Every structure is written in C-alpha cells, then in structure tokens.
Amino acid sequence: MQQIALKYSIMMTAVALAAMLAGVWLADIYRERDSRAVLLPNQVITLFPDPKPLTAFALTDHKNRVFDLASLKGKWSFLFFGFTHCPDVCPMTLAVLARARDSIAKHTAGAEDIQFVFISVDPNRDTVSKLGQYVDYFDTTFLGVTGDNAQIGSLAGQLGAAYQVEIKPGLENYPVYHSAAVFLLDPRARYHAVFTPPHDAEAISRRFKVVRELEAGNAT
Amino acid sequence: MRWRYPVFVCLILASTLVTAASEEAGVSVRDAWIRETPPGMTMMAGYMELRNNTSRPQVLLAASSSAFQGVMIHRTIVKDGMAGMAHASQIELAPSASLVFAPGGYHLMLMTPKRTLRAGDPVVINLEFRGGLVLPVAFEVRK
Numbered sequence: 074m075q076q077i078a079l080k081y082s083i084m085m086t087a088v089a090l091a092a093m094l095a096g097v098w099l100a101d102i103y104r105e106r107d108s109r110a111v112l113l114p115n116q117v118i119t120l121f122p123d124p125k126p127l128t129a130f131a132l133t134d135h136k137n138r139v140f141d142l143a144s145l146k147g148k149w150s151f152l153f154f155g156f157t158h159c160p161d162v163c164p165m166t167l168a169v170l171a172r173a174r175d176s177i178a179k180h181t182a183g184a185e186d187i188q189f190v191f192i193s194v195d196p197n198r199d200t201v202s203k204l205g206q207y208v209d210y211f212d213t214t215f216l217g218v219t220g221d222n223a224q225i226g227s228l229a230g231q232l233g234a235a236y237q238v239e240i241k242p243g244l245e246n247y248p249v250y251h252s253a254a255v256f257l258l259d260p261r262a263r264y265h266a267v268f269t270p271p272h273d274a275e276a277i278s279r280r281f282k283v284v285r286e287l288e289a290g291n292a293t
Numbered sequence: 294m295r296w297r298y299p300v301f302v303c304l305i306l307a308s309t310l311v312t313a314a315s316e317e318a319g320v321s322v323r324d325a326w327i328r329e330t331p332p333g334m335t336m337m338a339g340y341m342e343l344r345n346n347t348s349r350p351q352v353l354l355a356a357s358s359s360a361f362q363g364v365m366i367h368r369t370i371v372k373d374g375m376a377g378m379a380h381a382s383q384i385e386l387a388p389s390a391s392l393v394f395a396p397g398g399y400h401l402m403l404m405t406p407k408r409t410l411r412a413g414d415p416v417v418i419n420l421e422f423r424g425g426l427v428l429p430v431a432f433e434v435r436k
Contacts, residue, residue: 157336159336160328160336160378160402160403161367161378161396161397161400164328165396165397206332207331208331209331210330235373235374236375237375237377246404249377250375251376251377253376270397
C-alpha cells in the first residue's frame with residue numbers, strides 16, 4: 074500500500090513539474106510573439122540578380138566632405154537611414170552594424186573595402202557636427218551623412234527606402250518614420266542587396282562574405 | 294498510510310505560502326537597463342522584463358523619473374515598411390504573464406536626461422499601475 078502511494082506521489086510530482094515546465098515554455102513563446110517579433114520575419118538578406126546602378130545625388134558627410142556617387146565607387150557600402158533623436162531602432166541597428174563590421178574585419182578579405190553610412194532623414198535637427206558625434210560613438214569608421222530634403226529623397230527613392238518626417242510647429246519631439254532595412258551597394262555603386270530586420274551582426278557578416286565572394290567570382 | 298497526512302498538510306501549506314509570497318510581490322521587474330547614448334543626445338530608451346505575480350490582471354499606465362524631463366511608454370511598430378513609434382497608453386499584464394521590453398519592441402522612451410548618463414550609472418524609474426501601485430525600479434545604464 075505504501076509503495077503504491079509513493080509511486081502515485083512521485084507520478085503526481087512529475088506531472089506537476091511537467092506542467093510547470095510547459096507553463097514556462099508557453100510563457101516564453103507568448104513573450105516572443107508579444108513584444109519582440111514586431112519587425113519583419115527573419116529572412117536576413119534579399120539579393121538582386123541584376124543590381125541597379127544608382128544615379129547622381131549629392132549629400133554631405135560629417136566631416137563636411139561631399140558624399141556622392143563617387144564616394145560609393147570602389148567600396149561595398151552599407152547604408153542605413155535614420156535620425157539621432159531615435160531612441161530604439163537606430164542605436165540598436167548601429168550597434169549591430171558596428172559588431173558586423175568587427176566580424177567582417179576578421180574575414181580573410183578584411184574590411185578595407187567596406188564603409189558604413191548612416192544617413193539622417195532629419196536634417197532639420199541633425200547638423201553635420203551632431204552627426205559626427207553620433208556615428209563616432211558606435212564606430213569611428215562610420216560616416217554620418219545628410220543634406221537637403223530633395224537630395225536625401227533622391228538617394229532614398231532610388232533604394233526604395235521609405236521615410237516620413239512629421240514636423241509639427243512648436244513640437245521639438247516630432248515623429249520620424251523610416252525604413253529599418255540596411256541597403257548594400259556594391260563597389261560599382263549598384264544597389265546589390267538589402268538586409269531586412271531584425272538585424273543580427275553575425276548573420277550580416279556571414280551573408281556579406283558570400284555576396285563578396287560571389288561578386289569576386291563574377292568579375293573574373 | 295501514516296506518513297501521507299503530514300505530507301499533504303505540508304504540500305498545502307507550502308502552496309499557500311508560495312501564493313501569499315507572490316501576491317505580496319505583485320509585479321516584479323528583472324533585467325532593467327537603459328542604453329547608453331552618444332554624447333549630447335537627448336533621447337534614451339529603457340528596457341526590462343515585467344512579471345505579474347498576482348492572480349489578477351495588472352495594467353501599466355505610466356512611468357516617471359526625476360532623472361529625465363519626461364518618460365513615455367512606447368512600442369516600435371512597422372507601418373508601410375517604415376519603423377516608427379507608437380505610444381502605448383495602457384499595457385495589460387494577464388495573471389502570471391511576463392512582458393519583455395526589448396530593443397525593437399516595447400521600450401520606455403526617456404527624454405532629455407537631467408545629467409549625462411554613462412554606462413554603470415544607476416537610474417530609478419517609477420512604474421505606475423492601475424489601482425495606485427507605484428513600483429520604483431533600479432535601471433542600470435549599459436553600453
């Protein structure tokens with residue numbers, strides 16, 4: 074009798090433990106669904122079979138140099154559009170890109186032929202000097218770029234990078250909406266691929282390695 | 294047969310005690326942190342994991358802190374292919390549910406810090422719940 078009771082109680086304990094574990098697991102899933110997976114599904118990169126050559130645009134980098142089509146030639150460029158008053162998406166993405174750059178630098182091909190460019194779509198608040206302070210913090214090799222609205226629109230339009238600045242008179246913290254994608258331009262200044270959020274440094278680094286190798290194979 | 298009764302009593306007692314302790318704790322917060330920003334920037338974001346330990350829904354209404362000019366509860370959303378922010382005015386936590394405030398999702402938007410905050414600095418933010426519960430939470434600034 075005692076042995077049966079003991080077995081029963083062990084069984085009930087096991088059932089209770091299993092139920093608790095299932096609860097923890099379900100709570101995790103719920104949490105992921107509810108608060109994290111708000112951006113696009115994780116497809117990482119879309120490669121274009123026929124990369125589109127960009128046409129002329131003229132912006133200014135944070136060292137007051139012209140940033141135009143010629144600045145893109147000879148380098149792979151990772152472009153991200155945002156604004157410095159952005160508390161969540163921009164710092165998160167720039168931190169990921171800084172880690173991606175570190176990781177790419179460890180590839181055999183290195184990081185000599187790559188550049189990371191943060192383009193502010195909010196020139197009203199983001200001056201060139203402020204952009205310099207901002208990008209430097211994440212990585213001293215990053216470029217901060219901005220310009221007049223027409224020129225920002227010209228480059229963004231060629232990449233399909235949507236953004237919307239809702240300037241309201243008298244309101245300092247007006248909302249800005251912007252694409253969360255990272256655009257990859259090849260050394261011939263062609264729109265080559267796009268990384269879609271949520272971004273991950275290792276995933277970007279690994280995909281880029283493949284893209285660069287493919288392109289090197291095509292060129293020879 | 295003799296040992297079973299005390300075991301059951303203990304089990305019942307233990308479960309009562311656990312329930313009582315949870316009710317007492319109300320809402321708990323883990324891993325509360327604020328992302329350090331580049332120098333001179335006025336917008337920061339705070340993240341945390343909230344857990345409702347009670348058997349009733351709890352509603353987060355607002356947050357405040359003497360370290361900032363303003364605190365708002367926001368959520369990063371995607372609209373027409375663009376990321377933006379939406380104000381989250383009330384967030385209901387079901388009984389025993391957790392909710393993660395994480396980069397790319399819910400966050401506390403922290404406007405204009407009154408002093409420069411660097412990695413390692415502690416900051417207290419008060420979370421205000423329906424029914425008058427105010428929970429002071431210690432956040433850590435991290436790089």
